[in-house]
Amino acid sequence: MGHGIFPLIIAIQVILILACIATWIIQGRKSWTRQPRVGEDRTTTWNQHWGDTYGPELKKRLLGPLFDRLETDDQIGNLIIDVGSGAAPVTRLLKTKPERKRICVDVAADNGLSADELMVRLDAGRVGDFGALSFRKALLRASRFLGMDPRTKAGREYADTVVFSDILNYVDFWKVLHGFAQYLKPGGRMVIVNLPIRGNRPLFSVKGLKDNRHLYAFLFEHHFEIEYKSFPKRPRDATDESEELIVLVARKRSAGR
Numbered sequence: 167m168g169h170g171i172f173p174l175i176i177a178i179q180v181i182l183i184l185a186c187i188a189t190w191i192i193q194g195r196k197s198w199t200r201q202p203r204v205g206e207d208r209t210t211t212w213n214q215h216w217g218d219t220y221g222p223e224l225k226k227r228l229l230g231p232l233f234d235r236l237e238t239d240d241q242i243g244n245l246i247i248d249v250g251s252g253a254a255p256v257t258r259l260l261k262t263k264p265e266r267k268r269i270c271v272d273v274a275a276d277n278g279l280s281a282d283e284l285m286v287r288l289d290a291g292r293v294g295d296f297g298a299l300s301f302r303k304a305l306l307r308a309s310r311f312l313g314m315d316p317r318t319k320a321g322r323e324y325a326d327t328v329v330f331s332d333i334l335n336y337v338d339f340w341k342v343l344h345g346f347a348q349y350l351k352p353g354g355r356m357v358i359v360n361l362p363i364r365g366n367r368p369l370f371s372v373k374g375l376k377d378n379r380h381l382y383a384f385l386f387e388h389h390f391e392i393e394y395k396s397f398p399k400r401p402r403d404a405t406d407e408s409e410e411l412i413v414l415v416a417r418k419r420s421a422g423r
């Protein structure tokens with residue numbers, strides 16, 4: 167009797183723990199996919215999701231080796247902008263270096279600050295819009311973080327790398343890429359991860375990136391050279407890449423090249 171009760175208690179404990187984990191996963195999925203309430207704007211919904219993570223293991227698999235390769239070839243640089251970073255930015259996968267700084271832009275950001283990372287609350291569609299107070303405030307914070315005068319021309323074309331991970335479905339992708347391209351140095355790079363038309367559909371922008379070919383059109387028009395492109399989830403026999411999960415690196419050409 168005494169011997170039989172002990173395994174039973176362990177079994178009950180295991181079942182309870184498994185039930186808790188299952189409830190936690192189901193609740194998490196429900197909250198990420200729930201429809202915004204009537205009258206609720208997207209920012210409010212994203213605010214409620216601040217702190218969530220979005221497939222961190224997948225992002226690590228997709229971006230870890232790519233970042234390592236770019237680091238080895240000295241192609242990341244010291245000023246990195248992470249657009250739509252969330253609270254667990256993928257750019258934290260990059261090496262930390264005393265001279266390296268990352269600016270994480272997110273519509274729901276908590277404006278947190280550390281020696282190497284600044285979180286900036288900003289609708290990415292507002293970048294470059296000097297008429298918007300939110301952009302001027304964001305620029306001021308970023309300039310202070312970098313020890314720069316926001317009024318100087320040097321404030322533009324300054325970033326070495328701009329990362330867009332899992333954001334281009336949710337914004338006017340052309341406007342956002344165009345806006346941040348202005349802050350990228352000639353020779354600097356965009357790193358893009360996107361899964362067209364998949365994610366939290368109720369939060370999608372009608373102007374989101376729905377087809378990878380639209381991304382190529384943007385890059386061509388803005389004089390970017392695609393250096394790396396992969397489709398890690400494309401079935402081996404599929405030839406159509408237009409709606410596949412894409413990981414891409416593109417380099418901004420210097421003037422005249």
Ligand SMILES: C[S@@+](CC[C@H](N)C(=O)[O-])C[C@H]1O[C@@H](n2cnc3c(N)ncnc32)[C@H](O)[C@@H]1O
Nearest residue numbers: 212220250251252272273274289290331332336
């Ligand atoms: C699917 S999550 C991706 C987070 C992170 N980049 C990653 O790959 O794990 C999308 C993020 O974009 C942010 N976001 C959505 N719309 C935005 C906008 N208009 N401007 C800036 N950030 C936005 C959300 O707050 C959220 O943190």
